Amino acid sequence: AELADVRSIARRANRMQREEIATARKLLKEWYGSDHDPSLSQEGQTAIEALDRASAGVEFEQAFLKIFSHHHYDASARSLQCLVGRDLEHAALHR
Secondary structure, rough: OOOHHHHHHHHHHHHHHEEEEEHHHHHHHHHHHOOOOOOOOOOHHHHHHHHHHHOOOEEEOOHHHHHHHHHHHHHHHHHHHHOOOOOOOOOOOOO
C-alpha cells in the first residue's frame, strides 16, 4: 500500500486481531479447559492470494479495502448471533 491511511488501518487491524485471538484463547482455556490453535480458512487463504496478485498501489489498496471491509462485515454479522442465539453463561462474553 502506498497510502499511509491504508497502511495504518492494516497495522491497527493486525495488532487488534492478534490481541482478540489471544483473549479468546485465554477465555477458552479458563472457562472450558480447552485450547484452540486457529488457522486460516480457505476464504482467508483465497483473500491473501488475491492481495498477492494485486499490483502495488491503487490496485492493491482497493483490493485490500474491499476484502478487509467484507471480512469485518461478515464477522460483525455473525457476532450478533452470539448475543441473541442463547442465554450467555459468561457476562464477560456478553460485554
